[in-house]
Amino acid sequence: MTERILGPVHPTPAATAALRPLFLGAVTFAAGSFLGDWQERNATRSLPHCVEQLDVAGALDNLRRVTGEVEAGRRNMWFADSDVYKTLEAAAWQLGRTPDDAELRAFLDTTAALVAKAQADDGYLNSYFAVDKPELRWKELHWSHELYCAGHLIQAAVAAARAGVGAQLVTVARRFADLIVERFSVVDDVDGHPEIETALVELYRVTGHRPYLDLAKRFLDLRGRGLLNGERFGPRYLQDHVPVREADEVAGHVVRQLYLLAGVVDVAVETRDDALLDSARRLWADAFGAKTYLTGAQGSRHRDEAFGDPYELPPDRAYGETCAAIASFQWNWRMLLATGEGKYADEMERVLYNAIAGSTAVDGTHFFYSNPLHLRTGHDGSHEDAPSQRLAWYSCACCPPNLARLVASLSGYVATTDHGGLQLHLYADGAVKTTVDGFDVHVVTRTRYPWDGRVEVSVTTDAALALSLRIPGWASEALIDGSPAEVRDGYAEVRRDWSAGATVTLDLPMPARIVRPHPRIDAVRGCVAVARGPLVHCVEQADLPAGVTLEDVRIDPAGPLDAGDPVALTARGRVEPPASDELYPAVADVAGEPVELHLIPYFRWGNREPGPMRVWLPVTAG
Amino acid sequence: MTERILGPVHPTPAATAALRPLFLGAVTFAAGSFLGDWQERNATRSLPHCVEQLDVAGALDNLRRVTGEVEAGRRNMWFADSDVYKTLEAAAWQLGRTPDDAELRAFLDTTAALVAKAQADDGYLNSYFAVDKPELRWKELHWSHELYCAGHLIQAAVAAARAGVGAQLVTVARRFADLIVERFSVVDDVDGHPEIETALVELYRVTGHRPYLDLAKRFLDLRGRGLLNGERFGPRYLQDHVPVREADEVAGHVVRQLYLLAGVVDVAVETRDDALLDSARRLWADAFGAKTYLTGAQGSRHRDEAFGDPYELPPDRAYGETCAAIASFQWNWRMLLATGEGKYADEMERVLYNAIAGSTAVDGTHFFYSNPLHLRTGHDGSHEDAPSQRLAWYSCACCPPNLARLVASLSGYVATTDHGGLQLHLYADGAVKTTVDGFDVHVVTRTRYPWDGRVEVSVTTDAALALSLRIPGWASEALIDGSPAEVRDGYAEVRRDWSAGATVTLDLPMPARIVRPHPRIDAVRGCVAVARGPLVHCVEQADLPAGVTLEDVRIDPAGPLDAGDPVALTARGRVEPPASDELYPAVADVAGEPVELHLIPYFRWGNREPGPMRVWLPVTAG
Structure with missing residues (x-):
């Protein structure tokens, strides 16, 4: 039965497509394989953890405030409904592959019933605006996330529909989608956070109902025309600075940009709009030619969670949001289906095995929101914006359930x-x-x-x-x-x-190899990284001799790299402590001692005691 | 007459002091001198510009809303009263030196009268809380800035008192200060933005009224005990993470940290508290040993306007807020008076001639808020957070009037x-x-x-x-x-x-010289800077041959540096374009052409057409 279930992103037969996805159940990963173990850990640890945290952090109670079951004040972000929907989507994909998980099915059914109960008579559904700001419904879309949340509800429903579970969720999502079509087909407005576009195309694919696709296209065309009140973030943050058909660089908030681009490809292939697809190609060339970390992470700035300028890729202040990495994977998959070109699959692999894999702890219940390539000695990890280790949950909890839905459906992407x-x-x-x-x-x-x-x-x-x-x-x-x-x-x-x-x-021979940065990436000048196969490696403080400061370590790029143990490569290095305390000395004076360096896969970092780590290593002076 | 006017920061005779400031009028700069021209430009261009902008941007109208003269809605930041006060302070210092400026005196008198009229019967004064949030008075000090604004009012009054102008302002400030003493001597609370501490000590110095000093000390002692609701910023941002006596590193929001440290020194010297002064020494060693840019700018992160980790000093994403540079100058002056050690004056000079000087355009009416050391090719300057050139004003306009008050009183610091x-x-x-x-x-x-x-x-x-x-x-x-x-x-x-x-x-011979970064400053590895005397230099795109990308330029650190023209040094360089488009190539391949580099003083950058600039230049491969 499960073999016939469609997975995420399933273009209609009429769509532009070089390649077609398989059924979700067509691919199975062997137990003990890298991806198989990952899916298993997701099913047994991460997804149950997300389900639990929806209760702990109040996301479900927020919906119960709508139904009257809970009277206490609202908790969590105003868009935390989306955490519920992403977890539902994960549950649906998981049940599509393992339909006998009674506990998970109970969660899905109970939560779908709660969501249905929280829906207004006219189809509107949003726990924040329904209870706390009814007068602002649809009024402040630049920050409201109403259509963003609707999009995630729709994606959960799409998964449920394809997996043949949670029929109630599909009914709810369609009612809401119909309300949205009714309003936004005649009102010129868009949401400050893209997501509804790709969701509507997927709902069109499930239902065949053309107005969903038309509205998705309409949202794309309305965007970039200054309809949104940019306030202090400015229009780039909101992806409202230029129509996507005219854009020639990725800009602003990374997740917003990438979710938008997923919608762009979806609309382009379903409407056979090659010019629109070319926009996605153009933006891809910019993103992957000048704004992507070696790990596949994207987003160079914590401030405004933005892409940053070309070649601005600081490893220590890499934002590299987990959701952005997931979005990159999903965008590249759409590009791959549309074009059949391997470079898109290359980027899927890079980001999957490095940025995405590294965002979850080996225990499956702790996560990074931002994914730096360098944790500095003396790092202040007191703020969840840049913690020293993975956290169990975040005040904005978008990433963990996003990981759960991706990994639950991973077999649909191979x-x-x-x-x-x-x-x-x-x-x-x-x-x-x-x-x-x-x-x-x-x-x-x-x-x-x-x-x-x-x-x-x-x-x-x-x-x-x-x-x-x-x-x-x-x-x-x-x-x-x-x-x-x-x-x-x-x-x-x-x-x-x-x-x-x-x-x-x-x-595919996998010797350990030296990787160099483009010379315009100023932040890692004079450094190299070590990689092996698709895996980027890093040095952790835990593997250095006592008393050595990670920032004083150098690597000899001409030295032998030993990959005898693929989870702990060795390289020839030196420890070169500063010759002076002066911050800006007139002369440089280098001395040092040899040291053997041990490099572990990046995705494994931060699973021992918290401590400094770096991917890019300065080369020895010699 | 003006020779006997006290300047900013005038410890009492009882204070710990290795050195004593002179009267404000004791020092005069010759016309045509660097500092003399700067003060002149400030008086004739920058200060009048600030006065004008207070009207344009609505800061004065906000006060007129309190008096009933204006009925329109509030504009500008909720703490924009401080812009008015800083401009008043600048006017007072300026009038202290040039008492015959009738126009400026009219501004001061009129505005002091407005401020007096806006003051409540009990002495409270804040245009935002008085009109828009009366029920929140003193209730949400973590963000309210009520005591921050009060501090700037007091500093304006201190300047007015010393300059013998604006007597009304002194009355207003004392009434408010007395109200503050009355309340906060018994309520355990502090402001989320330090400033009141140093202001109260200065008011004590002017009035001899001991409760002002006692309250300043009390605020220092209460701080760092978690009294503030850190909300999403966290306690470090608010300087509430550790009592300053126990702190061993500067952290969090830079301006908050530095304003606090000004207050720390003021309280330490007036109470002859050597242990407290030692805290300032300890934090100074951290700030200037690992968290200061070559230009004297501080603050490595746009996000939360924070110091960042040790040696985290990216030139392109340098925040280096102008107000932080001013605060650093003011803190170092206090340390110099207390200790007599030249290293503090060195840092005053560094920050004055580079970060502070560079923040104002040669026209005197455009300003940088953040002061990067590298403006990248392709920089997105669309947001005022990181514009490509100086702007006439900012939505948060703290910096321009802060510059005006510093420069107007500059002769007090030499x-x-x-x-x-x-x-x-x-x-x-x-x-x-x-x-x-x-x-x-x-x-x-x-x-x-x-x-x-x-x-x-x-x-x-x-x-x-x-x-x-x-x-x-x-x-x-x-x-x-x-x-x-x-x-x-x-x-x-x-x-x-x-x-x-x-x-x-x-x-003091001033050959052009090569400066190197501490090896732990990863962001500028493999780079050197050129300096001459106290001035840091930079290369601007405008001085490169057509078609050359600034990021491809290298400097030969062993090559001759010609300082024949001190405003345009020359150096031997090469242009080394990338050998490949690949973002992470397996091999590095360097070729290039010689180029003569012209380096202008950093403070002069961005005064021609907007374009890329950099202080730190990668060295040639050879």
């Missing part, structure tokens, strides 16, 4: 089909069971990816299948069955007679 | 006396007319400082005067009458028979 072909984008130990041109295709993948670059793909099908294997941009060589792969647009295509089953072996 | 001695801290073409131990001392200083390091000091006095000349930390040599100076604590002491007049020539 493979695609097109006419005559199957494409593997993200490698994981597991299986794919799908159809191509009506023929059944069974694939079993054996790999220790991302720890090892060997991927054995066994295929059985009667189709004349072209198997496309992604060759990551980080790979300096790629062998297929021992021979150099021919790579086009990031993929090597393999054709075999699969009818009796055949196994293809892809080898 | 020289001091002690028993038997006269100390010159900041060199300016001009004269000093004072007494030492009851003897008249006349000093004439001839210098082109900061453009030239020769300072001729002619002294006439019958006193056995020890003339102390500050030898700046930047000077690699110092000659007095041609012989190497003997320097102690930053000063060279000269004793002569002055009775017939004698001239001492100080030579």
